[in-house]
Amino acid sequence: MSRAGHVLVASLLAQGLDHYTCVPGESFLPVLDAIVDLDDRVDLTVCRHESPAAHMAEAYGKLTGRPGVCFVTRGPGAFHASIGVHTADQDATPLLLFIGQISRADRGRGAFQEFDSHQVFGSIAKWVATIDDPRRIPETIARAVRIATSGRPGPVVIELPEDMLYEDVEGLTLPVVAPIASAVDASISDVIGDALARASRPLVVLGRGGWGEEQNGNVREFAEANDLPVVAAWRCQDHIDNDAPSYVGHLSLSTEPDLARLVEESDLVIGFGGHFGDVDTAGYTLLAPDASRTVIHLAHDGFDLDRYLHADIAVQSDSVTATRAVKGLRVDSSAWAPRTRAAREDWVRRSTPTADDELANMVSWLADRLPDDAVISNGAGNYAVWVHRYYRYRRYGTQLAPANGAMSYGLPAGIMASVLDGTRPSIVFGGDGCFLMSSMELATVASRGLPVIMVVVNNGAYGTIRMHQEREFPGRSSGTSLVNPDFAALARAHGIGGSTVTDRDGFAAAITAALEAGAPHLVEVLTDVARISPTKRITEAGLV
Structure with a gap:
């Protein structure tokens, strides 16, 4: 006889899925309890916000080809995690998002944090399911893995009614999903x-x-x-x-x-x-x-x-x-x-930097310095144009970047890269706007002691939107200037090393020291918003 929460975790393990992310919720306590018993087989990354938790799981899918697994609670937790589902949909990444839900008897009464996952996620997930009968857990997990990985990979969302997870079941077989044979006409x-x-x-x-x-x-x-x-x-x-x-x-x-x-x-x-x-x-x-x-x-x-x-x-x-x-x-x-x-x-x-572009020369130096298996992660923003233009990716699985343009993606993705293999350098790029959207996960980096190196490009603005403003309404910026913390000090407040640099030599020294130390480090790069992209400048006359 096993509790449903234990059966769920055992079913995931049967499919070879042993890395999970979560923000804990009372709606799936039996799942967390099962992990206590299976701690030697499960690697659980506890996050500070559901959005990074979902993006970590999505990055797992990119890096391994197997579905990432994320657990969140209902209502606010699920909505916070929805950006990870959208990323997995647009990036064609296998992902399983489990949502602890209200008890079955309470549906339709407007219960605390109640919502309908099928309606909310139906347009961005390959499949949305609710497990009402604990005897169908193994079947549902197997089907979810099949759907998430078959054809165009993508996300699956599964509701877990809270009361269902406490029920006891016995005599269940845990099916393992077999690969689908694929053939192409020889012609x-x-x-x-x-x-x-x-x-x-x-x-x-x-x-x-x-x-x-x-x-x-x-x-x-x-x-x-x-x-x-x-x-x-x-x-x-x-x-x-x-x-x-x-x-x-x-x-x-x-x-x-x-x-x-x-x-x-x-x-x-x-x-x-x-x-x-x-x-x-x-x-x-x-x-x-x-x-x-x-x-x-x-x-x-x-x-x-x-x-x-x-x-x-x-x-x-x-x-x-x-x-x-x-x-x-x-x-x-x-x-x-x-x-x-x-x-x-x-x-x-195009990919050779000019002498006067410090950020370009930093990225180019990094491409020459890092081993071929180093993982480069980034979110969205104009800073990423420099990364994509001047870094040279040499192996698959070394670029973690969201096709849906999700700001905040870089840090959680870089964390997962380090969780999976701490011997590979994991370099995270983020703009000052982008990085702060997931900066709470500095605590996750510190708690796990992950050797993630974070590069925050600080130009004091939401750069991409500012660039569009200057194109459409020259000299009339509104809502795009930022007042930022001292990012290096923010890292140090978490027990993580922090440096602030303005040129390639300072950048190279900080990155080299961090790589040699094998410890997490944040490098804040101060840049001028006037240099809005490698090929565009903001002037009094507008964008040129």
Whole structure:
């Protein structure tokens, strides 16, 4: 005989899920009690706010390919965690969010913190379920894992009525989800080869969701053997080694004109992974349907096909099978090899900092200093433009960045990277606005002694919004200036080392000392808001 809370944890462990995040709530006490008995098998990260807790679990999904697990309580707890569900949906990341709910008999009475998860999460989760019968816990967990990881990965939300968790059950079998076999018609390699034979300006685009180190290597071999230019979709830069001669840049909110031109002029687009979104297509202006362009899209799920970009040849397959199918393909690339080399030279030029851009030189120094397996995490804000432009990602699983533009994401993601492997440097970037949205998790870093290095870029403003203001209403800023704490002192108040720097040399010294110490450290970088991006300045005349 076992209590339902114990059965739940045992069911998760049966699926190989042993890392959980939470903000504890009285609505799921039996789950917390089960972890006492299973403490030697469970790694529980207790957080200070549900939003970072959900983002930590989402980062676990990105790093491992298995669903991250997060427990929160009903009402405010669930709504705080909802941003993590949205991130998992937009980033195609497997996630299980468990919500402790009101007792079954109290539904519909307006009970304390009552709400309907099915209505709230129905538009952003792959599945929303309520476990009313404790005997169905193993079945529900197995199905949740299957749904979260199959096709286009994504989030599943499960309600746990509080009274259900206290019930006793016996004689349950804990099913283990088996992998789904995936196959691609052997002719797809010939189809792609024929399309390349007819092309003069081909392009490979790597989209989000369901990627891994093998796919990284497969695509690199395919691209290099055939002199194909490879572009990473929004925040997918670690899908291929950025030092590969085939890598020519990434699509972003500020895609450079020469890269946009390369994309738009392509007469054959071979896309792997997720859909082509508004960021990747510059607000749905690039890659509009064109009879002179052929599109081959190898996607995880039919859901990602024909969302704006029409696929002339559509293949539904997991990315391992898809990339294996093209790995050995060889064609005559003489028609486009010079174009690829020129595009690579353009990327090298764009990613080489000018001498007067201190932040760019800091990021470039970091790319040279860190090992290839270092994890770089960031949230959203103009500071991230420098990170994405000047850092070189060389292995998959080294970029943790939210495709949905969630501010606050960097610190919780970096924490999870360190929880999973403290031997890999975990570097968190955040702007002054972004970082403070999850800065309560400094306490989590301190309590677990995680060697996370945090870089807070402080320009005293919500920089992205300020940039848009200067473009639309020059010289009329409103609501974007910030009064900030001393970030280094804030870190020290948590027992974490803190430094403040203004130039590359000071930055290099602080980061080197932190890496050698193997302890958490926060480096505050003071910058001028007038330098609003690597290519834009705020002047009296507006944005130039």
